[in-house]
Amino acid sequence: MGKNGRFGKDYGKVVGKDSPSRPGWKGPGYVKKAEPPAKAKAPVAESTKAASESMIPIELQQLLLNIFRNTFPGVLTSGTLQPLLQDVKAALYERDFSRAFGKQEYLEAYSVRWSPSRALCYSSILVDLQKHMTELNKSTLKVVCFGGGAAEVVAFAEAMANLSMDDKGPEIDLLLVDTAQWGGVVQMLDQALATPPPLSKYASSSAREANSSLIAPGSIVTTFRPDDVLGLSQSQLDDIVGKGPMLLTLLFTLNELYTTSIGKTTAFILNLTSSTKPGTLLLVVDSPGSYSETVVGTEAKRYPMQWLLDHILLGTEKTRGEESAANWLKVFSDDSRWFRLPDGLRYPIPLENMRYQISLYRRL
Template sequence: MGKNGRFGKMYGKVVGDGKDDGRPGWKGPAFVKKTDQKPRPKAQSAGGSKEELEETEPNVSVQSQQLLLNIFRDSFVEVLTSGDLKPLLQEVKTALFERDFTRAFGKSEYLEAYSARWSPSRALCYQSVLVGVQEHLDGITTEVAPGKDAEAAENADSVKATRPFLPAVCFGGGAAEVVAFGGYTHDLRDASEQQETVDEPESESQSPSSQGPTIDLTLIDSADWGNVVQKLHDGLLTPPPLSKYASASARASNKSLLQAGSLNSKFVQNDLLGMTLKELEPIVGRTPKLLTLLFTLNELYTSSISKTTAFLLNLTMATQSGTLLLVVDSPGSYSTTSVGADAKKYPMKFLLDHTLLDTEKTKAEGDDRRRESPASWIKLVSEDAKWFRIPEELRYSIPLENMRYQIHLYRRL
C-alpha cells in the first residue's frame, strides 16, 4: 500500500498460461473453471533448492475465502464493472513500475482500482497466514468486557473477562489487511461456535467467547487509504446487497460477515520511515500487540537501509515484552538489497535478523571489557518460500493471482 507497502514485482504469478501481453494480469480462473489441469507438485521443505517452494496447506475453507471476495466485489462493484478499469490499472501499474508512488496512489479512483484488482489475492493469503500462526496470537489475546473501546480495553485490568481482545497494528496496511483480519475473526467465531455446539449441544444461548475476538486494528501508510478502508470495514459489518426479487427466506438469512463490535479499524496516514520513537510509543507500546509488515519491509529497505534499520530499532524500543512482529514478503532474489559501495546484495531476512536477533557488543565507560547485551527478539516461525494458490472454485469479477511469499514471526523478549 502506498509508499510504505508497495506493488513491485513480488505480487506473484498470474494464474494463466504464463504469457505476458503487457496488460495487468488479465488471465486466470475468473468465471470459467479450467479443466484438464496438471496435478500440482507436492509441498517442498524450506530447506530444499532455491527453485523449490513449499505450498501452503489449505487451512481456510473455500466458503470463507469466497465470503471475503464477495466483500471486495460488493464494495467495488462500480469499479469492477466500469469500462475505465483496465486503463486505470495500466496507469497505476506504469506509475508503480516507475516508482512514482505519489502519482500511483494520489487519486481516489487509483486507490479503488488497485484495491479491487490486487488486494483480494493478498487478503486471502493474509487470512491464511493469520490462521496459520493462531497459536502464537492466542498468547497476546486478552479478555475484556464487550463494548469497551480499544484504549479502555488496554487498561481494563480489573474488568471481568467476557470476550477475547486482540490489538494489531499493520505498518504499510490498507485494503487487504482490513479484510484479512475480518476473515480471521470470522473463522475464529465459526470454530468457537462449532466447538460449543459439540460441548453443549442443547445450549440455545451464545456466549461472548463464541462470537470470536474483538480485533482492534490500526493501519498506517503514507498514502491516504482511509476511504477505502472504511468502505471495506462497512462491507464486513453490513449484510450483502440482495436482488429486489430475493425471497423472504433469503432476506431472513442474509447476515453480515461480522457482528457489531467484532472489528474496530482505524487508518493513520504517516510515512513509516519518518516516524519517531515518540510517535511509535503510543501506537505500539501500551500492551503486547501483533505488529505486521506485509509485503512492506523489503520496499522499505530498498528506499533506505539506514532509515529502515532506525525504524525497526525504534519499534523495538517502543514495544512491550510479548509483542509479536509478523513479516511477510516476496521470496528469493526479489528480497535482496544493495549494500555499500560494492553493491553487495543481502537477503531481506539477513538484514532483519541482524537488527532484531544479533547481540550488541558494548564497552562500559572506564572498562576495557566488551559485554554482550541480549537479543531483543526471538524468532518463532521462519519459512523462506511458500506458495499460496487461489482455489479454482472461487469466483470473482476479474482474474486473481497465486502468490509466493516468505514468512517470519518474532516475539519481543
C-alpha cells in the same frame, strides 16, 4: 499499500505454469486453477510444509471476495478499469509511488485487482499462526499494520469470522499506518464487512432471514493513520504501540522500506523494538528470492532482507567483540511458501496465486 508498501517491476504478474511471469488464465471470470505444490527450503525455526491450501473454508473465502465485489461494483464494471490498472502498474514499475497511490480512483482500482488475493493469503496466514497468538489479550487483540490498507482490514475480518466458528475469535482493535490515503477505501470496506450483503429482489424469505454480515458490527474497530513509517519518531511509535503486548505486521512492506533507506529502516526497527512490550508479536511477510535482496554500501553488495532483519532483531551483530543480546525470538520462519487459490472461487476479474516468505518474532 502506498509509499510504505511498494512493489517491484515483477509485481502483479499472473502466476503461470512454467514461470512466475507467464500468463495462464482460463477465462475472465474465474480464479486460476491450483498448481502442484512447489518445494520449499527447510524453515529456520519451526518445521512445516509449504502451505498450498487455506485452512479457511471455501465458503468464507468466497464471502471475502464478495466483500470487494459488493463494495466496488462500479469500479469492477467500469470501462476505465483496465486503463487505470495500466497506469498504476506503470507507476509501480517506475517506482513512482506517490503517483501510483495518489488518486482515489487508483486506490480503488488497486483494491479490486490486487487486494483480494492478498487478503485471502493474509487471512490464511493469521489462522495458521493462531496458536502463537494465544498469549496476547484474549478479549481484544490490538493490531498495528505498518504499510496497511485494503487487504489487511478484510483479512483480519475473514480470520475473525473463521475463528468465531469455534468461539475463539476476540474483538480486534486494528490500526493501519500508511502514507497513501487509504482512509476512504478502508471505511467503505469496514462498513461492508459489518453489513449483510445485498440480495436479489427475487430472494426467498428464508434466504433473507439467513442473510448476515461477515462479522458482527463493532467486533473490529478500524483506524487509519496517514503517516510515513520511516518518518515516525520514538514518541509517535510509543503512542502507536501503547502499553501492552500486541500484534505488529509488515506485510509486503519491509523490503521496500529497506530499498528506500537501510539506515532509516534500521532506525525504525530499533525504535519499534524500544516501544514494544514483552510478548508482542511481529509478523513479516514479503516476496522470496532475489527480490528480497538489497544493495548495501559503496561496493553494491547484496544481502537478503531476512538477513538484515535478523541482524537487528536477533542480536547477531557484534559490539566490541561481544555478541549483543537478542531482543526478539524467532518462533516461526519459512523462506518460500505458496498460497494457492482453490478451484470454485468466483470473481469478476482474474486473481493470482502468491509465493511469499514469512517470519514471526516474539518480543523478549
